[in-house]
Amino acid sequence: MMRTLRWASFIVIDTEHIMSSIPSSRGQRIAIDPLDKASRIEGFWQQRVIAEMNDYQFKVARVEGDFIWHSHADTDETFIVLEGELRIDFRDGAMHLRAGEIGxxxxxxxxxxxxxxxVKILLIEPRGVVNTGATHSERTAPNDIWI
Amino acid sequence: MMRTLRWASFIVIDTEHIMSSIPSSRGQRIAIDPLDKASRIEGFWQQRVIAEMNDYQFKVARVEGDFIWHSHADTDETFIVLEGELRIDFRDGAMHLRAGEIGxxxxxxxxxxxxxxxVKILLIEPRGVVNTGATHSERTAPNDIWI
Incomplete structure (x- = not known):
């Protein structure tokens, strides 16, 4: 009986660790389909890293509804819409991004x-940028998790 | 007669200068359609800038046939295929990118x-990167021209 339990303990798989570990390739030298990667994420506003270019990361997310007002003091941020239509409000206007467009x-x-x-989106920004900027909120998502 | 000529000289438009000047927005805060931008380029392997993020540039190009072997000593380089299918050969393999995929x-x-x-492609790399790296060739294209 004890022996059976010991063997059983070997097949426990730490899926969270597998999902969040950085691949040795950093997502380079391979074709990556961002729409397919985004489709695999459970829940909205959870950004997942799919590749790196120098110290920048490509991240995907599924989003729906309203995010929060925030800004990033030290960096520009790029949105590419993969599927759906995204509006990004500014204090003095808005930018409407359709699938395939960059903002x-x-x-x-x-x-x-x-x-x-x-909406499924691709984000490009330096490694370490927090999704809600300096504004901590329930929308603040864990960073640097790969998919 | 002289008077007519003088007036005529005012309507000469320097289209090359207009095309290559950097917009005050640097392509930011507006929706940009990279596929539409790429479609407007005459000729292959001529990269054109469409937006900037910090010191990185988004560039589009229409490509067909073989490019030359080259490398970039100081930076990674990102390809996103907008339309068609691109193969990127390495000395020890290849990467096949279909529309929507990142490499x-x-x-x-x-x-x-x-x-x-x-194939229509979107390139992302730091401002100032030469398309043929350290290898000067007839494929070496002018840099920092906007569309």
Whole structure:
């Protein structure tokens, strides 16, 4: 009986660790499908890293509804819409991004993403950027988790 | 007669200058359609800048046929295929990118893009990177021209 239990303990798989570990390739030298990667994420506003270029990361997310107002003091941030339509509000206007379009938010500029329905996005920004900037909220997501 | 000529001289438009000047927005805070931008380029392997994020540039190009072997000593380089199918050869293999897919070439790694038919691509790399790396060739394209 004890022996059976010992063997059983060997097949416990730490899936969270597998999901969050950085691949040795850093997502380089291989074709990566960001839409497919985004589709695998459970839940909205959870960004997942898919590749790195120098000290920048490519991240995907599924988003729906209202995000929060925030800004990034030290960096611009790029959004590429993979599927759906994303609106990014500024204090003095808005940017409407359809699938395939790119929008760059300048550093220090307050913005609030909004998606009427589900939208899949690709984000590009330096490693270590927090999704809600200096504004801590329930929307603040864990960083540097790969998918 | 002289008067007519003088007036005429005012309507000469320097289209090359207009095309190559950097917009005050640097392509930020506006929706940009990279596929549409790429479609407007005449000729292959001519990269055109469409937006900037910090000191990185988003560039589009129409490519067909064989490029040359080259590498970039100081930076990774990202390819996103907008339309068509791109193969990037390495000395020890290849990466096949279909529309919507991302491929990052690590810095210092020799590579040669190849497109059997026309392919439209989005490139992401630091401002100032020469398309043929340290290898000067007839494929070496002018840099920092916006569209």
């Amino acid at each position: 760059v938010v300048p550093k220090g500029v307050e913005h609030k993403p909004y998606a009427a329905g589900e | 990052v070439v690590p810095k210092g790694v020799e590579h040669k893009p190849y497109a059997a038919g026309e």
